[in-house]
Amino acid sequence: MILTADTTAAAISTAPVIEVRNVSKAYGEKIAVDDVTFAMPPDAILGLLGPNGAGKTSLIRMITTITVPDSGEILFQGTHLNGYHPTQIGYLPEERGLYKQMYVGEQLLYLAQLKGLSAAEAESRARDWLGKFELEGQWKKKVDELSKGMQQQVQFIATVIHDPKLLILDEPFSGLDPVNANRMRAEILRLHASGTAVIFSTHRMEQVEELCEYIVLIDHGRNILQGKVSDIRRQFVENRYRLAYHGEALPAALGERYELLNPTVSTVDIQLKPGEDGNDLLRTLLALDIRIQGFQELLPSLNEIFIKRVSVVD
Amino acid sequence: MSNLWLVVRREYVTRVRRRSFILATLLTPIGLALFVVIANAVFSYSNDDVQRIAVIDDANLFKGSIPDENGLYFKFVDQPLEDLREDAGEDRDYAGILVIPKVTNPRSRNYRVQLLSDETLSIDAQSRIRNRVEDALREYKIEALNIDQATLASLDTDVKITVRSLTTTADGESDDRSMASAIGAGIGSVMGFLMYISVFVYGMMVMRSVMEEKTNRIVEVVISSVRPFTLLLGKIIGVGAVGLTQVVAWMIMIPGMLFLVGIFFGLDADPGQMPNSPDMNPEEMQSMVEKLTGGLADLNWWIILPCFILYFLGGYFMYAALFAAVGSAMGDDMGESQSLTIPITIPVILAFYIMMAAIQNPNSSLAVWSSIFPLFAPIVMPARLAFDPPLWQVLASLVSVFLFAAAMVWMASRIYRIGILNYGKKSTLRDMGRWITAKY
Numbered sequence: 001m002i003l004t005a006d007t008t009a010a011a012i013s014t015a016p017v018i019e020v021r022n023v024s025k026a027y028g029e030k031i032a033v034d035d036v037t038f039a040m041p042p043d044a045i046l047g048l049l050g051p052n053g054a055g056k057t058s059l060i061r062m063i064t065t066i067t068v069p070d071s072g073e074i075l076f077q078g079t080h081l082n083g084y085h086p087t088q089i090g091y092l093p094e095e096r097g098l099y100k101q102m103y104v105g106e107q108l109l110y111l112a113q114l115k116g117l118s119a120a121e122a123e124s125r126a127r128d129w130l131g132k133f134e135l136e137g138q139w140k141k142k143v144d145e146l147s148k149g150m151q152q153q154v155q156f157i158a159t160v161i162h163d164p165k166l167l168i169l170d171e172p173f174s175g176l177d178p179v180n181a182n183r184m185r186a187e188i189l190r191l192h193a194s195g196t197a198v199i200f201s202t203h204r205m206e207q208v209e210e211l212c213e214y215i216v217l218i219d220h221g222r223n224i225l226q227g228k229v230s231d232i233r234r235q236f237v238e239n240r241y242r243l244a245y246h247g248e249a250l251p252a253a254l255g256e257r258y259e260l261l262n263p264t265v266s267t268v269d270i271q272l273k274p275g276e277d278g279n280d281l282l283r284t285l286l287a288l289d290i291r292i293q294g295f296q297e298l299l300p301s302l303n304e305i306f307i308k309r310v311s312v313v314d
Numbered sequence: 315m316s317n318l319w320l321v322v323r324r325e326y327v328t329r330v331r332r333r334s335f336i337l338a339t340l341l342t343p344i345g346l347a348l349f350v351v352i353a354n355a356v357f358s359y360s361n362d363d364v365q366r367i368a369v370i371d372d373a374n375l376f377k378g379s380i381p382d383e384n385g386l387y388f389k390f391v392d393q394p395l396e397d398l399r400e401d402a403g404e405d406r407d408y409a410g411i412l413v414i415p416k417v418t419n420p421r422s423r424n425y426r427v428q429l430l431s432d433e434t435l436s437i438d439a440q441s442r443i444r445n446r447v448e449d450a451l452r453e454y455k456i457e458a459l460n461i462d463q464a465t466l467a468s469l470d471t472d473v474k475i476t477v478r479s480l481t482t483t484a485d486g487e488s489d490d491r492s493m494a495s496a497i498g499a500g501i502g503s504v505m506g507f508l509m510y511i512s513v514f515v516y517g518m519m520v521m522r523s524v525m526e527e528k529t530n531r532i533v534e535v536v537i538s539s540v541r542p543f544t545l546l547l548g549k550i551i552g553v554g555a556v557g558l559t560q561v562v563a564w565m566i567m568i569p570g571m572l573f574l575v576g577i578f579f580g581l582d583a584d585p586g587q588m589p590n591s592p593d594m595n596p597e598e599m600q601s602m603v604e605k606l607t608g609g610l611a612d613l614n615w616w617i618i619l620p621c622f623i624l625y626f627l628g629g630y631f632m633y634a635a636l637f638a639a640v641g642s643a644m645g646d647d648m649g650e651s652q653s654l655t656i657p658i659t660i661p662v663i664l665a666f667y668i669m670m671a672a673i674q675n676p677n678s679s680l681a682v683w684s685s686i687f688p689l690f691a692p693i694v695m696p697a698r699l700a701f702d703p704p705l706w707q708v709l710a711s712l713v714s715v716f717l718f719a720a721a722m723v724w725m726a727s728r729i730y731r732i733g734i735l736n737y738g739k740k741s742t743l744r745d746m747g748r749w750i751t752a753k754y
């Protein structure tokens with residue numbers, strides 16, 4: 001299975017699904033969100049990143065209409081957020097749970113009806129979804145009697161049962177075993193492919209690289225970085241190449257000419273100075289008659305960018 | 315379907331079908347009936363310890379016989395005291411010896427009899443023996459002093475006070491106000507007590523419901539679909555409906571159970587058997603019952619009942635909202651709730667004591683002002699309703715209760731919307747005060 005966002009088929013509409021304009025929010029003295037602006041491209045999975053306490057949850061709560069901004073505005077497909085929009089949004093909060101004393105089926109019906117589905121519609125969708133996760137038999141079970149993983153799946157179903165236009169997932173994979181995490185990831189991608197916009201909030205960078213095409217990085221309430229993942233990585237290139245080679249030790253001349261990093265028995269990273277070029281390096285390598293097995297430019301991982309940017313601001 | 319209705323239904327259904335709710339609803343009347351049966355059994359069988367008393371009646375007060383009663387048996391003996399005393403070995407015949415000396419002076423107000431016993435006679439037995447001797451001595455003195463029984467009886471006049479309201483017409487035959495005020499006190503205290511209990515029980519239920527959603531972490535999911543105000547209101551209405559269900563079930567089941575108990579154990583058949591029942595002859599009983607039913611029929615039920623329901627609603631909403639606000643401000647630990655609930659419980663308890671005082675003096679200024687002050691009114695005013703308070707007081711009180719209840723619900727919703735998302739630490743009263751005015 002290809003687990004990238006590139007499989008997107010449908011463009012939702014020309015207006016950004018969510019557009020955040022100069023939004024600020026303070027709780028007493030503490031400024032949680034400070035003049036954040038971004039627009040969510042229609043066909044992307046947006047990664048909302050940031051360290052703990054950066055303001056991600058505060059921002060999400062405003063998008064989900066739980067709270068309202070102190071200043072600035074939020075548009076949903078071009079219109080200001082209003083009482084209708086909660087039915088268009090599916091929100092899986094980081095702090096989540098279910099009614100322990102309610103039956104699984106009943107619980108899904110309740111949450112789906114709150115999102116505006118009719119009782120009959122809610123029931124047929126709930127049964128469909130439970131089937132998808134092989135939970136058909138759990139309809140009459142109390143949530144308390146389910147395993148942790150099953151509870152997470154029921155929670156996910158409750159989030160998507162009303163077929164939202166926008167799905168907001170706050171650390172969706174936390175507490176999931178790899179099998180269930182994969183299943184959920186597949187469902188997220190399937191929903192996205194069928195036209196659901198997804199905001200994916202996390203501080204787990206490997207998940208972002210896997211899923212998101214577009215990121216917004218928040219730190220101390222400020223939006224410090226945003227754009228396409230590929231553009232951002234290119235923006236942070238450090239002119240560094242990785243060489244994989246055969247045979248004996250590298251000639252000393254190479255070490256005199258370039259700075260060598262992270263040497264192993266068969267690879268080495270080569271740092272170029274500003275103005276130097278990968279092709280020149282390659283020519284040098286050929287001239288030195290090194291038996292090249294692989295040669296690639298090193299792009300920084302999101303994790304490196306994240307750490308770099310966040311600590312720079314600190 | 316509207317979200318408010320969905321929330322109300324969920325609160326109601328999940329609570330009413332809970333085993334603990336069903337048990338409490340069913341077992342309370344059964345437990346009460348059981349209590350009546352046991353209490354009755356305890357009172358009627360406490361005297362199976364038979365005590366025989368030997369009586370040496372030198373004065374011949376009793377003319378040779380005292381009727382036995384409740385475990386006390388009297389036996390008149392001719393033997394001199396010394397013989398009886400010697401008899402008193404291990405297996406003696408008598409628990410005690412009652413020695414009644416000759417009456418030397420019928421005009422003396424002092425008289426002393428001796429009761430010799432190794433066992434400790436109960437205070438009850440002692441007082442019964444004393445009463446017997448007093449009654450017999452009275453009869454004896456009447457005879458000895460040549461007093462006419464009829465003359466003597468005419469000294470005891472039974473004075474009754476007939477209280478009539480100034481507004482009733484003179485020929486109104488059934489406005490026996492003394493009875494009405496007794497009935498008013500009875501009904502008032504029952505209603506006041508009911509209010510007091512339901513405010514606590516169901517207010518706490520709302521608080522637990524709020525805390526449950528907060529600690530379960532479901533609340534954030536729910537309020538991404540429902541406005542916090544709707545959720546709070548639905549919760550209060552739903553739990554209120556649960557409370558109403560329980561109260562109505564009890565109102566039907568408790569009299570029913572007591573009736574059944576009465577039939578099977580015959581407890582009500584003989585009121586004389588009940589402990590401490592006043593000596594009352596059948597005619598008096600009859601007229602009491604008539605007055606009671608007359609008095610009950612006389613009350614302005616068409617004012618009292620609707621008012622009671624209004625006060626129930628107003629008081630419940632007011633306090634449930636406060637409990638909900640406190641519940642939302644609480645951390646994950648139920649144990650630390652104490653310090654935040656105290657400010658709510660104090661007015662409730664105060665109102666309860668004022669209510670007791672108001673029943674004694676329903677028109678005192680304390681009673682009047684407390685029944686208009688909104689925090690006390692829902693408990694104090696229902697207790698006064700049977701005393702026919704002036705209309706302006708009822709209206710002023712209702713208006714103040716409902717305005718205040720609405721204000722409390724509004725205030726609670728301000729605290730609630732922030733409190734439920736404030737995980738982890740317990741909040742202080744000052745935090746809660748800030749949340750009321752904080753921007754959404």
